[in-house]
Every structure is written in structure tokens, then in C-alpha cells.
Amino acid sequence: MDTFLQQIVSGLATGGIYASLALALVMIYQATDVVNFAQGEMAMFSTYLAWSLLNAGVPYWIAFFSTLAIAFVGGLLIERTIIRPMENAPILSIVIVCIGLLVIFNSLAGWIYSYVIQSFPSPFPRKPLKIGNIVFGLYDIGIIGITLVLLVLLYLFFRYTSLGLAMRAAAQNPVSSRLVGIRVSWMLALGWGLAAMIGAVAGMMIAPIVFLEPNMMGGVMIYAFAAATLGGFNSPMGAVIGGILVGITENLAGTYIPFIGTDLKLTVALLVILIVLLVKPTGLFGRTRAGKMWEMKRTPQIPEFAGVGVPSVHSYWKIIGLLGVLAVAVLLPFVVSNYRLFQFTLAYVYAIALLGLNILTGYNGQISLGHGAFYALGAYTTAILIERGEMAYGWTIPIASFICLITGFLFGIPALRLEGLYLSLATFALALSIPQILKYFESWTGGVQGIILSKPEVPFGLPLNPDQWLYFLVLGILVISFGIGWNLLRGRVGRAIIAIRDHPIAAETLGIHNALYKSLTFGVSAMYTGTAGALGALVVQFVAPDSFNEFLSISFLVGVVVGGLSSISGALFGAFFIQFVPTYAQNISKAAPWAIYGIFLIAFMYVMPTGIAGFLQKVRGRLGRFRRK
Amino acid sequence: MATLLEVENLESFYGQTKVLRGISFRVEKGSITTILGANGAGKTTTLRAVCGMVRTSGKILLDGHRIDKKATEDIVRLGVGHVPEGRGTFVNLTVEENLRLGGYIRKEKKPMMEDLNKMYQYFPVLGERRGQLAGTLSGGEQQMLAIARALMLRPRLLLLDEPSLGLAPRIVQEIFRIVRKINQEEGVSVLLVEQNASIALDLADQAFLLETGRVVLSGPSAIFREDDSIRRSYLGY
Ligand SMILES: Nc1ncnc2c1ncn2[C@@H]1O[C@H](COP(=O)(O)OP(=O)(O)O)[C@@H](O)[C@H]1O
Ligand SMILES: [Mg+2]
Numbered sequence: 001m002d003t004f005l006q007q008i009v010s011g012l013a014t015g016g017i018y019a020s021l022a023l024a025l026v027m028i029y030q031a032t033d034v035v036n037f038a039q040g041e042m043a044m045f046s047t048y049l050a051w052s053l054l055n056a057g058v059p060y061w062i063a064f065f066s067t068l069a070i071a072f073v074g075g076l077l078i079e080r081t082i083i084r085p086m087e088n089a090p091i092l093s094i095v096i097v098c099i100g101l102l103v104i105f106n107s108l109a110g111w112i113y114s115y116v117i118q119s120f121p122s123p124f125p126r127k128p129l130k131i132g133n134i135v136f137g138l139y140d141i142g143i144i145g146i147t148l149v150l151l152v153l154l155y156l157f158f159r160y161t162s163l164g165l166a167m168r169a170a171a172q173n174p175v176s177s178r179l180v181g182i183r184v185s186w187m188l189a190l191g192w193g194l195a196a197m198i199g200a201v202a203g204m205m206i207a208p209i210v211f212l213e214p215n216m217m218g219g220v221m222i223y224a225f226a227a228a229t230l231g232g233f234n235s236p237m238g239a240v241i242g243g244i245l246v247g248i249t250e251n252l253a254g255t256y257i258p259f260i261g262t263d264l265k266l267t268v269a270l271l272v273i274l275i276v277l278l279v280k281p282t283g284l285f286g287r288t289r290a291g292k293m294w295e296m297k298r299t300p301q302i303p304e305f306a307g308v309g310v311p312s313v314h315s316y317w318k319i320i321g322l323l324g325v326l327a328v329a330v331l332l333p334f335v336v337s338n339y340r341l342f343q344f345t346l347a348y349v350y351a352i353a354l355l356g357l358n359i360l361t362g363y364n365g366q367i368s369l370g371h372g373a374f375y376a377l378g379a380y381t382t383a384i385l386i387e388r389g390e391m392a393y394g395w396t397i398p399i400a401s402f403i404c405l406i407t408g409f410l411f412g413i414p415a416l417r418l419e420g421l422y423l424s425l426a427t428f429a430l431a432l433s434i435p436q437i438l439k440y441f442e443s444w445t446g447g448v449q450g451i452i453l454s455k456p457e458v459p460f461g462l463p464l465n466p467d468q469w470l471y472f473l474v475l476g477i478l479v480i481s482f483g484i485g486w487n488l489l490r491g492r493v494g495r496a497i498i499a500i501r502d503h504p505i506a507a508e509t510l511g512i513h514n515a516l517y518k519s520l521t522f523g524v525s526a527m528y529t530g531t532a533g534a535l536g537a538l539v540v541q542f543v544a545p546d547s548f549n550e551f552l553s554i555s556f557l558v559g560v561v562v563g564g565l566s567s568i569s570g571a572l573f574g575a576f577f578i579q580f581v582p583t584y585a586q587n588i589s590k591a592a593p594w595a596i597y598g599i600f601l602i603a604f605m606y607v608m609p610t611g612i613a614g615f616l617q618k619v620r621g622r623l624g625r626f627r628r629k
Numbered sequence: 630m631a632t633l634l635e636v637e638n639l640e641s642f643y644g645q646t647k648v649l650r651g652i653s654f655r656v657e658k659g660s661i662t663t664i665l666g667a668n669g670a671g672k673t674t675t676l677r678a679v680c681g682m683v684r685t686s687g688k689i690l691l692d693g694h695r696i697d698k699k700a701t702e703d704i705v706r707l708g709v710g711h712v713p714e715g716r717g718t719f720v721n722l723t724v725e726e727n728l729r730l731g732g733y734i735r736k737e738k739k740p741m742m743e744d745l746n747k748m749y750q751y752f753p754v755l756g757e758r759r760g761q762l763a764g765t766l767s768g769g770e771q772q773m774l775a776i777a778r779a780l781m782l783r784p785r786l787l788l789l790d791e792p793s794l795g796l797a798p799r800i801v802q803e804i805f806r807i808v809r810k811i812n813q814e815e816g817v818s819v820l821l822v823e824q825n826a827s828i829a830l831d832l833a834d835q836a837f838l839l840e841t842g843r844v845v846l847s848g849p850s851a852i853f854r855e856d857d858s859i860r861r862s863y864l865g866y
Pocket of ligand 1: 643648666667668669670671672673674675
């Protein structure tokens with residue numbers, strides 16, 4: 001019993017931190033409809049600023065409040081300068097900009113402050129306080145206290161001040177808000193400022209526990225997302241309760257469920273959330289469906305191959321162009337180095353994965369932040385079949401595809417219950433738990449060590465080296481996958497899945513079986529990405545849990561959006577972006593390559609809010625109109 | 630009488646489509662002016678243009694000052710209250726919060742709270758439901774709330790877009806009675822868009838008729854009321 005209470009008490013303390021970060025997330029979401037993926041890194045950066053002040057000899061509380069002020073102004077400025085220009089861009093482009101901010105802050109912190117772990121002072125004494133047999137850390141009580149104070153202040157602000165009321169109004173109904181004289185865009189900026197400030201509080205509270213380093217918020221943010229999802233993304237109170245519940249669940253599960261230990265703590269916490277979402281799809285305290293804008297209707301549809309059907313000079317040129325590109329692709333292996341070739345092979349692999357994600361997210365409007373999981377599934381299927389099953393690698397690819405098709409389809413069924421934002425967060429939970437799960441089933445997966453594969457042999461005595469053979473194998477599968485995808489998407493099936501995205505109710509009345517189509521789309525999408533995973537394992541000749549972390553999934557989303565949603569060629573552009581731009585950034589600055597990558601990302605989204613394919617479409621449209629004049 | 634709102638050669642666009650093709654009209658201080666016209670004539674667009682909610686060219690002057698390039702919130706701050714088509718209440722906020730938002734731009738909070746009580750006198754129903762979410766009100770109650778919210782601004786000019794739409798005749802009469810009262814007691818000028826021409830002409834001093842983005846007739850409302858041929862061919866009653 002004492003252990004039980006003790007675990008609850010410690011759960012409360014960590015829960016308090018999750019709660020305050022979740023609160024920050026919910027606030028930006030409520031004020032702006034944007035889920036700020038950079039929240040954690042902004043908090044980390046603010047904490048470093050506080051640390052600088054403390055090092056300069058500033059007393060704790062002065063440093064504390066100065067940091068809050070700086071964070072507030074910083075959040076405000078970020079909204080004004082970086083988010084504001086994207087106001088009318090599709091919501092996913094804004095999400096990508098946030099991801100860009102995330103890598104920039106992370107990389108900048110590493111560059112300025114180095115990755116050496118620093119200690120950060122705590123404002124509360126470390127002394128334990130014993131009541132009965134239960135130990136309360138004074139520090140823990142301090143954290144809970146601060147979270148509560150924050151919550152009460154926010155509640156009073158939103159409930160009773162006219163500024164708070166105006167902020168709520170602006171988020172709900174911007175048009176009517178203008179009609180009562182509210183400067184809506186400033187309310188959004190204010191929302192960012194406040195959230196940055198709350199994040200800074202959380203950062204300074206958690207730094208003494210996890211120590212200060214640029215990646216300190218990674219793990220915490222995951223729980224904060226979980227907390228916000230659990231509580232419901234439009235309920236500040238829910239965020240706080242969600243945070244505390246997550247903290248307690250995490251502690252109790254780690255202590256009482258023997259096979260979990262600390263290894264699967266995260267997975268269990270995420271599982272709990274998935275279950276809650278399936279029972280109550282808007283979170284425990286969420287009211288209505290979350291995120292009108294997360295339903296993707298803002299994304300302009302890019303009609304691909306608009307000229308097809310009417311044989312015109314236009315499509316004639318298009319075929320010649322395609323053949324030309326193909327010819328270059330075939331010649332490539334004989335002119336570039338093996339390392340370059342490896343990079344191109346991998347880019348093609350990504351292109352297949354991105355096409356899969358694009359079918360789901362672009363065409364069908366279901367946002368997945370967890371496609372890395374299917375990629376991992378495909379990769380491990382191939383690796384295990386080859387290593388443990390001694391199967392010929394050629395056979396493992398269709399098997400991996402099939403397994404992913406089925407898994408994707410099955411995952412698609414519960415996913416039907418989740419709308420927009422919640423679906424993306426549920427899939428994100430999947431992405432997050434993959435490395436832990438892979439490590440857990442060590443006897444199959446080789447645990448942390450992973451599985452090393454040998455280079456596939458060149459069949460039929462072809463005059464190629466293994467790298468060239470792999471290149472052609474991947475290229476062949478790429479062409480076939482794109483061919484199938486193109487046929488699928490431009491026909492009846494394609495129209496149906498687009499109709500479901502844009503007008504779900506109308507689609508249903510037209511006799512389209514929405515649920516079946518949506519889960520099938522999920523399956524097909526997973527199949528593509530899983531096939532890519534299988535190929536990826538062969539190309540890299542190595543699988544290990546940490547190559548399939550959440551950044552892979554995020555990278556895929558980046559690729560799809562940068563390449564162009566609802567566009568087949570976009571998958572290819574996106575793949576080249578995620579394969580080559582990071583290397584290129586590395587060449588520009590060795591010290592902070594990811595900052596450069598983040599800047600690229602943001603710049604790309606500024607210039608091409610609808611992705612590369614969307615941009616080219618627009619240019620082509622302009623040229624066409626110009627020629628006709 | 631002095632002019633409060635003067636619109637000159639106003640054009641207005643949705644994307645590339647021109648919806649208003651150069652209209653001119655005036656609203657005198659303290660008067661009620663009504664815009665008549667069939668569906669799609671451009672009445673709503675005219676009100677939106679005055680509020681800076683659509684792209685326009687031409688001149689719009691409020692009390693002699695150009696407002697046509699100003700942002701909506703700045704025009705509102707100059708004393709233009711707009712009750713938009715479809716009412717635009719904040720459905721997830723309470724009645725009282727909606728009204729407080731109406732007075733958001735006013736600096737002095739005490740007279741604002743007095744006005745709040747005045748609204749509850751004008752529209753007793755709102756007083757009874759002050760703690761209720763606006764989304765749970767009936768159509769007529771929401772319309773009253775939308776008007777009351779605009780009045781909380783203490784507007785000089787009130788723009789009303791089809792306040793009678795979808796309401797029972799008894800409630801329509803009630804709403805129009807209050808509009809007249811506000812106009813007479815507080816001197817608020819009103820620009821009224823109304824499908825129901827007969828009731829609008831009874832209330833208004835001036836009227837003009839829009840047809841596909843052009844003013845085809847304008848003058849004192851008595852002329853519209855009394856001329857049988859106008860009534861038959863344009864107003865259909
Ligand atoms: N948001 C909009 N986007 C594009 N066209 C619009 C929009 N609103 C109205 N229109 C068009 O502008 C014209 C005038 O509309 P409106 O001003 O609403 O007419 P009324 O209020 O007189 O019925 C109509 O042809 C209508 O289709
Ligand atoms: Mg209208």
C-alpha cells in the first residue's frame with residue numbers, strides 16, 4: 001500500500017510537468033488551431049537563457065521572471081515573423097514550419113551551449129518530507145504548486161478578463177471577432193507568447209530533474225502530447241488532468257506490471273491513450289470534434305495529369321519527358337560513384353514510402369505521423385525472414401508487402417473513429433513506441449544490436465556489381481509501384497477516396513462505402529510504405545530499433561508536404577528532399593547542420609506552400625495562360 | 630441633414646468576379662435606409678464592402694473620412710456595427726460573453742455594463758438566458774443577440790442583414806419595433822437589407838433597389854411604397 005501511494009505521489013510530480021507543457025500545447029491549439037511541435041524545443045531554449053542569466057549571477061527568481069518575459073516576447077515574435085506569413089497556407093504546411101522551428105532550436109542550442117549536460121538549480125529544497133511512510137519531495141510539491149498556480153491564473157485570465165475573452169472569441173470565430181473590433185491576428189500572436197511563457201515555466205521546472213541539454217525535452221514532450229490527447233485538445237483543464245493521469249499511469253505501470261519494467265513504460269502509456277481515444281475519440285474532456293482545419297479541406301487539390309484523356313501535344317511532351325527521365329535513371333549507375341548510387345537507391349526507396357503516405361494523407365485526408373512504423377514492419381519482416389528463416393531475399397519483399405497491407409488495413413479500422421488531429425496523434429504514438437517494442441522482442445529482432453544482412457547477390461550472371469543490381473531492383477519496383485498508384489488514383493477508386501476527403505457525407509450518399517474505402521486506403525498506403533521498408537533493409541543491409549524512431553515518421557510527413565500533397569510526382573520530389581537536403585545542409589555548416597535544414601524547410605514552405613508539385617503546377621498554369629494570350 | 634455614409638462608384642469582387650458594378654448611395658445621419666433587391670443582387674456584398682470584408686474599389690466615406698482601405702476591425706472601431714447574414718454569434722460562448730464582446734473596444738467599462746442592462750431591457754429573453762451558450766438559443770433569440778451585440782458597440786451606423794430571415798412574423802415585428810426605437814431614441818443610423826420589402830419600406834426613410842450589382846432606383850421610401858408599377862415589377866407585392 002505504501003509503495004502504491006508513494007508511486008502515486010511521484011507520479012503527481014512528473015505529471016505536473018507534463019500537465020504544464022500539455023497546457024501550453026492546448027493553448028496554442030485553442031488560440032490558433034496549430035499544434036506546435038516546436039513547443040518543447042522552445043521551452044528548452046528558454047531554459048538555457050535562464051541558465052545563462054543564472055551563470056551571470058542573477059538571483060533565481062529574477063532570472064525566472066526575466067526568462068518568462070523573454071519567452072513571451074520570443075513567442076510573439078515567432079508568430080509575427082514566421083507563422084503569420086503562412087496564415088493562408090494549408091495546415092500541414094504550417095505543421096512543417098513548426099517542425100522546421102523544432103530542428104532549428106535544437107541545433108542552435110547545441111551549437112551555442114554544446115551538448116554537454118549541465119545541471120540546473122532548483123528553487124525548492126531537495127529535502128524530503130516524511131508523512132507516515134510516504135516521502136514527499138519538497139521539490140515535487142513545489143512543482144505541483146507552480147502548475148496549480150499557473151492553471152488558476154490562466155483560468156482567471158480567460159474567464160474574467162476581456163482580453164482573455166477576446167482570445168477565445170478570435171479562435172472560435174475570426175470573422176465575427178473582427179466585427180466586434182478584435183484584432184484577431186494579434187490574438188494569435190498573444191496565444192503564442194503565452195504558450196511560450198508556460199513552456200518556459202515547464203522547462204525550468206524539469207531541468208533540475210532531467211538535467212539541461214538540447215535534447216532534454218524530447219521524452220517529456222511525448223508525454224505532454226499524450227496528456228493533451230488524453231485530456232482532449234480543446235480543454236485546458238483536460239490537459240492538466242491528462243498530464244497527471246499520464247504521470248501516475250507511467251509510474252504505476254512501471255512498478256506493478258512485471259514484464260514492463262522501465263522498458264515498455266512509454267508503450268504502455270501510449271497504449272492507454274489509444275484505448276481512451278477509441279472509447280472517447282475527442283479525449284476525456286474534449287467537447288466537439290477537434291480541429292476543423294485538421295480535416296484537410298483547406299489543402300488545395302492539385303489535379304495531377306490533368307491533360308490525360310484528351311491526347312494533346314501537352315501529354316505527348318509529358319511522355320517524352322518521362323522517358324527522358326527514365327533514360328537518365330538507367331544510365332546513372334554507370335556514371336556515379338557507388339556511394340552516390342547508394343544515396344539515389346535510398347531516395348527511390350523513400351519515394352515509394354512517400355507515395356504510400358501520400359495516398360493516405362494527401363488523397364484521402366487521413367494524416368498519419370506514424371508511417372515509420374509500417375516502414376519498420378516491412379524492414380524487420382525482410383530482415384527476420386532472411387536471417388532467421390533463411391529465405392531468399394526476393395521472396396521476402398512480397399511477403400513484407402502483404403503483411404503490411406493486412407496490418408495497415410486492421411489499423412485502419414479503429415482509426416476510422418478518430419478525426420483529424422487525434423488520428424495524427426494516435427499514429428504518432430505508434431511511431432514513438434516502435435523502437436521500444438523492437439527492443440523488447442529481442443530474440444526475434446536482435447534487440448538494440450539489430451540485424452546485419454549481407455549484400456544481395458546479382459542473379460542470372462548479370463554484368464552488374466551488387467550496388468548496381470540493387471539500384472535497378474529498386475528502380476524497377478519504383479516504376480511498377482508508381483504505375484499502379486497512377487492507375488489507381490486517376491480512376492474510379494481515386495475519385496472515391498478524394499470524395500471521401502472533401503465531402504464525406506456526400507460521398508456516403510453517392511453509395512461510396514466510406515469506412516471500407518478508408519481502411520482499404522490505410523492498408524494500401526501501409527503496403528507501399530512497408531515495401532519501401534523491405535527494400536530499405538536490403539539497401540542499408542542493417543536494421544536496428546533506433547533507425548525507426550519518430551524522426552523517420554516526421555521525415556516522411558515532411559517529404560510528402562514538401563513534395564506536394566495529392567500528387568504522384570510529389571512523392572519523388574519529396575524523397576529527393578529528405579534524402580539530399582540534410583547532406584547538403586551538412587556541407588554548408590558542420591556546426592549546426594540541422595539549423596540549416598530547418599531554415600531550408602521553412603524557406604521551402606514560404607515559397608511553395610503547396611509543395612514542389614503544387615508550385616510546378618502553378619508555374620505551368622501561368623505559362624499556359626501566357627502562351628494562349 | 631448631414632451625411633453619415635457616402636458610397637461612390639463602389640465595385641466589389643470575389644476573386645475575379647465583379648459583384649458590385651459601381652454603385653453610389655448615401656445614408657443620412659439619424660435615418661433608416663433600406664437596400665432592396667432579389668436574391669444574389671449584391672445586398673450582402675454591399676454591407677460587407679462597407680465593413681472592409683471584401684475587396685473593393687471606389688470610395689466609401691464615413692462622416693467625411695475615407696474608410697475603404699481600412700481593416701474591418703478599424704472600421705468597427707469607428708462606430709460601425711454589423712449584424713451579418715447568418716447572425717455570426719459566438720455559439721460556444723454564453724449570451725453575456727457575447728454581449729461583453731460587443732463592447733470589447735469600449736474603453737470605459739462602467740457605461741458598458743449599464744448598456745448591458747439596457748440590452749436586457751430591450752430583449753428580456755436575453756436577460757433570462759444570460760448564462761446559456763449562444764448556440765443553444767432559438768433562431769429569433771440568436772437574431773436578438775446579434776443585434777444587441779452590435780448595439781453594445783454604441784454604433785453610429787448599424788448594418789442589418791436580413792434580420793427577419795426565417796423568423797416568425799410576431800418576432801419580426803418585435804425586432805423591427807426595437808430597431809425603430811433605437812433609431813429614434815439614440816439617433817443610430819441604420820442601413821437595412823431586407824427581403825420583405827413591405828415591412829422594410831414601412832420602417833425606412835430612404836430606399837434603393839439593387840439589380841445584379843447596380844442601383845436601378847433610389848429615393849424616399851414613400852415613392853417605392855406608393856408607386857404601383859414599381860411595387861409590381863420590382864418588389865412583387
Ligand atoms: N463568398 C462568396 N464567394 C463568391 N461569390 C459570392 C460570395 N458571396 C456572394 N457571392 C456572389 O455574389 C453575388 C451577390 O451575392 P450577395 O451579395 O450575397 O447577394 P444578396 O445578399 O443580394 O442575396 C451572388 O451572385 C453570389 O453568388
Ligand atoms: Mg444576402
